[in-house]
Amino acid sequence: MLLVQFKSKDGARHVGILANDTLRVIDGYTTTYALAQAAIRNKQSLAALADSAAGSTTVKFADVTPLAPLGHEDPAHTYVTGTGLTHLGSADARDAMHKKIGGDVESLSDSMKMFRLGVEGGKPAAGSAGVQPEWFYKGDGSIVAASGEPLVMPDFALDGGEEPEIAGLYVIGDDGQPYRVGFAIGNEFSDHVTERQNYLYLAHSKLRACGVGPALLVGELPQHIDGVSRVLDKDGKVRWEKAFVSGEQNMSHTIANLEHHHFKYQLFKRAGDVHIHFFGTATLSFADNISVQPGETFQIEAPAFGPALSNPLAVAPTKVAQVKAL
Incomplete structure (x- = not known):
């Protein structure tokens, strides 16, 4: 449904x-x-x-x-978070990644160590906890854009690039129990240039807008999801296009393991709150040296989720933050 x-x-x-x-x-x-x-x-x-x-x-x-498929009337009661290094990608990418993470663990970068941990322990038996993934915070409900709305990046950003992902959408019950409402296609959207400067800038690079929807898939996520991510120029013509895959068949973690390592924190089990949690990707235009410009449009679609998610890129001016003493 x-x-x-x-x-x-x-x-x-x-x-x-x-x-x-x-x-x-x-x-x-x-x-x-x-x-x-x-x-x-x-x-x-x-x-x-x-x-x-x-x-x-x-x-x-x-x-x-x-509209975005799920939200809270008070945006402060929506958490937007995500996980990275969770997807295996295409067969070729999968083979290349396994070659990278083989051999001596100490010779690997921290990112590759994290990916290897997921490959080795991200899919535990049902009811068990596996290795914890990379985790990041993006913002609250105020950063979520519906299909058709712009993704606005601050003018201090060095890049604004799409990340085609599936997001889990949750509501916390009155008793503190997390309930998965469903899944939606999403554009996690990050500043990849900032992140590439130093991986410790990951937290900064993720504090950006995101797109979610338009449809909410109720029920279990199919094991395999096929999708296409595009960048359209200002005339609406395709400037970049690439297929992507998702679903547990193409991931190094189970959805249940990713959910456990988010909701194991009592902070995230406050009654009435909404959570939008991105599950990661292996496909982005930035990897193909595409720099998306304001006025161009991101389009992400997968047949399992119905209509495409479409968001133009926009830029907002910012001022130097000044704190006043009381």
């Missing part, structure tokens, strides 16, 4: 079930957050509740404004 949170032409918020480019509007719920909370409290699956609440009203996807 694919759920879409959207605004109709009159500006009203709705949630709908997407099938064949048509949305069947869900009655009684104007946000996926409210729908998820009701499912948790009623001890009902999200898909079952959505299906039972869907009415007879339908609208074409092309006639609505999609």
Whole structure:
């Protein structure tokens, strides 16, 4: 099932079930957050509740404004986080990576050591904890852009590049239990030039906007996901394009292991909070020496997630931060 949170032409918020480019509007719920909370409290699956609440009203996807698939009315109650070095990539990339991480561990870079740890221990038996992945914080709900909205980077950024990824979307129940609402296609978006200067700048490079959606995939993630990432020039023509793969079949960690190492922290189990957690990628235009310019557009799509995620790149001016003493 694919759920879409959207605004109709009159500006009203709705949630709908997407099938064949048509949305069947869900009655009684104007946000996926409210729908998820009701499912948790009623001890009902999200898909079952959505299906039972869907009415007879339908609208074409092309006639609505999609919103990010999940959020909290207070953006401070949404955590946006992620993991890296989790994907094996294509067969060729996989073979090359295994050659890089072979041999003496001490001769490897810290990144390659981390990747090797994942390959060796990122897929534990069900119910067990495997090796912890790289982890990073991106921001709160204020950085999340819906499809069609710009990804705004600060003017001090050295780069603004896409990272086509799958994100897990979660709501914390009243009892502190994390519930996975579903998965969405995402553009994790980072400053790769800053990160390349020194890997200790990773934290800085990740404090950027991100794109998520437009559809929420309810249920389990397929083992294999095929997708395509593109950069469109200012005229809408494809300037760069590359296929990417995701899903556990193409990862060095299980989704359950990545979830465990995020939600093992009590900080991330506060009742009512929303979490958007990116699972990583092995494909980016930056690796092909593409520098995306303001006014150009990122487009990421995968058939399992319905409509493509599309976000133009924009730049915002910043001032030197000044702190005032009280």
